[in-house]
Amino acid sequence: MVQQVVIVGAGESGARAALHLREQHWAGDVVLVGEEPVLPYERPPLSKTFLTDACDPPVVLTEALLEEHRIRFIPGVGGGQLHREAHHLRLSDGEILPYEKLLLTTGAAARKLSCPGGDHAYTLRDLGDAQVLRERLAEAPHVVLIGAGFIGLELAAAVTQGGGHVTVLEANPEILERVVPRAVAQVVADAHRNRGVDLRCGVTVEQISKQSGRYTVGLAGGEEVVADLVVAGVGAVPNTTLAAEAGLQVENGVAVDAFLQSSDPDIFAAGDCCSFPHALYQGQRVRLEMWRNAREQAECAVRNLIGGREEFRQVPWFWSDQYDLSLQVAGLPAYAAHHVSRVRPDGVTLHFGLNAGNQLVFAAGVGVGNSVAKDIRLAEMIIGAQKAVDPDQLADPSFNLKQIIRG
């Protein structure tokens, strides 16, 4: 059989996988196929400094690295067909890539608005989207953002910092519901409102129309909001077409097991495109859209596809930067049975979620700069250790959380 690993999707996960194959001393060929016409780059800056400071996102796999690690990178090729019996991937340009093992890192796509005129709303997912958005924002004094998730809120901050006026329309009664504790969401909401963002919750967008270069967003109840640009941040859907057409099991993403192996033992998946049973959360199937998860799953999948047998059990973790604030979250909030707060001397509050057995399952905080990073990192280690903790110690700011890890 051909000694070749083919990686489909050249985002953070695919790029990390290609490098990790070499770090793990895989001697065969590595082919990385990407839809975008550019070298793999970091996506998180696209909703942040790419817009505010006009700085391009860092490239994660340079030409020099590709050459040094003998990685064949095929940019600008999408779609294709996966022939599992023949063990090859047929690209949309007709080239046939045989594989011994294949890794799907196809990511996720921005969900489109389903209301009439929903096509008028721009979305942000990749560098091409961000470039278009940056140009359009420069000539748009008033922007309507639909959806107060992390992309929407980071965009709201970027536009506001650039001197634009923003209206955010959120269908739920609160922002970031089910993602962070209400107190954290409140700090974020206040940060936006104090800077002049018109943040409106509990409003439903019914239609969008465009007339002579301006957009009218019609809300339930009849109110209309006029804007120079409309952007939707209403979530993402996993890219599973290739997997589904090849008959792989799909369940809110390419369904993989705890070893990140799909229903075909020679095909693995990692990152935003896959759902997996999380060993730290009673094996519940989850799909994560997080930068670090994309990297850690890529590494785990690589070690398994070259012969390892390692359960993926990293603690979910992400951050969001808005203005001078950074929010960090570790774990999953849905598994908490009760909550504890820790108020630090500097006024920052950390929020912890514990299950019925007093194991830490979730932690979140927001503060200026990276001021919550140390505590959330420690919380993440405590979550991963699955040890029962004393809630009073968590709540006591004079108690050093390192003692729980070392104890």
Next chain:
Amino acid sequence: MTEWVKVCAVGEIDEEDVIRFDHQDRTFAVYRSPEDEYFATAGLCTHENIHLADGLVMDNVIECPKHNGRFDYTDGSALGAPVCVNLQTYPVKVEDDTVFIGL
């Protein structure tokens, strides 16, 4: 010639922790190890200019608060992806319960 600049009193850095130290237009990270020794490195991560002093110190390792790049702060060595460039280190001395960095 090394210029010794006062950073802080010894008690101002917790054991197994780090503080940020700005001097003129430069920024540094100054560490106190679990063995009660002091070290100093450049203040910014070599990956994306994040202040390392907001990161977690465990044993001899500082971890960047944003992308988890890890360095051995005793010699500045980068410990793996996403960081691949070592940190500049600086000499540190303690005199009269005061920590000095050598620039």
